[in-house]
Amino acid sequence: MAIKYTAKVIEHFKSPHNIGIIENADASATEGSPACGDEITVYLKIDKATDRIEDVKFQSYGCASNIATGSIITDLAKGKTIDEAEAITWKQAADELGGLPPVKMHCSVLAVDGLRSAILKYKKEVKGIDYDSTLDVKTVTEELKHVLWPPVGVDIITLQMVKYIGIDQGAVKVEVSINADDKFLDPTVDEIIEHVSKIKGVKSVGVENV
């Protein structure tokens, strides 16, 4: 099966918008994808009176879809309020690009995560709002919606691949159901660990394939 990028992806890869660094940014955040080792950093310049994103830039250590999704997500965020920008989904980013190959969908998640992390940092550091997310099954479930199953580019919660989430004093146990031979088993387990580890209060993550 041919894995092909849309013309829009190629266009944004070739000439990415908003590439670079903002000196004295109001917030910046780096997110990495354990699935293939890519990384993105998003910088924000925000009008503190209106909470509107005046400027946004990004850098990418990644492939064509990583660069293209960084380009499109910063386009989408520019001029929006931080709350509006926070609501941008990875699905929107992928749709704006005319779609991504399923195996590359996680790149759009990465770009959106980068933007959201930068916004949350701004909220915490500048606005003093801290989303003290409690560690519960719901939070873990929400986070696992950012882990995509590469063959189809759909998250593992929607695909009902997660069979159990257990939390015991900061130790999170996730049980998934993936064929033991599947070539995507290892990268997906790594990605689950990476995502769940980010949640505040998590001390350890155990993934078991059942």
Place this chain on the structure above:
Amino acid sequence: MIYLDNFRSTMVAPEVWEAMHTAAIDKYAVPAAFTQCGTGAAELIERAQNRLAAAIGASQNEIVFTGSATEAINIALLGSARAQAIDKPEIVTSEIEYPATLAVYKALEKEGYTAHYIKVDGEGRYDLDQLSSVLNEHTAMVSLMGVNHMIGTIEPLARAGDVIADASQRAGRKIPYHVDFASALQTQRLDVDAVRADLVSFSSNKIHGPKGVGALYVRKGTRMRPITFGAESYSPLVPGTPNTMGIAGFDKAVELLYATFDRDVEHMRSLVQRLATGIQTHIPHILLNGPEGAERAASHLCYSFLFIEGEAIMMFLDMDEIIVDTGSACAAATLKPNYILIAIGRNHEQAHGSIRFTLSRYSTEADVDTALAKLVPIVERLRAQSTIRPPAE
């Protein structure tokens, strides 16, 4: 287009295409005795067997033609393993073999074979001490390769053959030794007796022959069991109607290969040197994957460009109609970094920025110069926009 991905596949040589055309129009009968056209097809296959056999020090009936090197590897490994009755059988190969070999070994493991995967050093050379240590009376098979496709390492096949011969003596029986020569044929000469190989796999499309053809050398006396069954034409190992058109093409490709072999190898070596010097001169923060100089296949170059990702480099080059390959996880269907780069000690990030350039006898100085001229600004540009900064000079 500047095609620098010849280890994946090559252009069909015009003379090869001509030979295939002739075979398709004139030699389309099923090879058989008695009829003129049947005899003509049979002679075509014999000629091809003879030519390849002569090149590697074998005889005609030790060569069969397969549908690919992958099929040759399957016939060799499964056919030989299943022909032996060994208690608690063990099979031996390395960590850096071609995917077909590793896939057959995985399949045999499921059938109850115990597999050993020997390690390699930082430049991809087999650990022959480890090879020697794992061979014993249970060993049913050893499979190694002539040239590693990802890092260009020329492997010590003859020394491995000596190790296997010693172990065979200790075991009191011949341990079959299979050599995957698919990536080596373009630049390495082979003498099956010097290497002491029992089985050798070849690919047509790596030497400007057509896709869909491979060959297998089976040393006389090697016990084999067919893995596919059907009407026998010239060998029970490859039943069914032979692909005479493909075999005619492969035969012509072998003829052309050896007609100008030494000159072509020197030509490719000097172009690779030119490209390597250019890259080293103009691009800092690089790592050569695989050995330097004479221990490396003459047409092969593979660098990791640090702080950037290989698929992005590959795609930018592709837009300039320069075709290369990468071992980046991003470009792999499995999202895993190339296992060979990991086996030689590269970390995930170093594998991430790897680009493989593989030349052919048709490559020119202008190809190499253009590729370099395009590559330099691509690397600079991707580094400028990367989250990872080179350390301050």
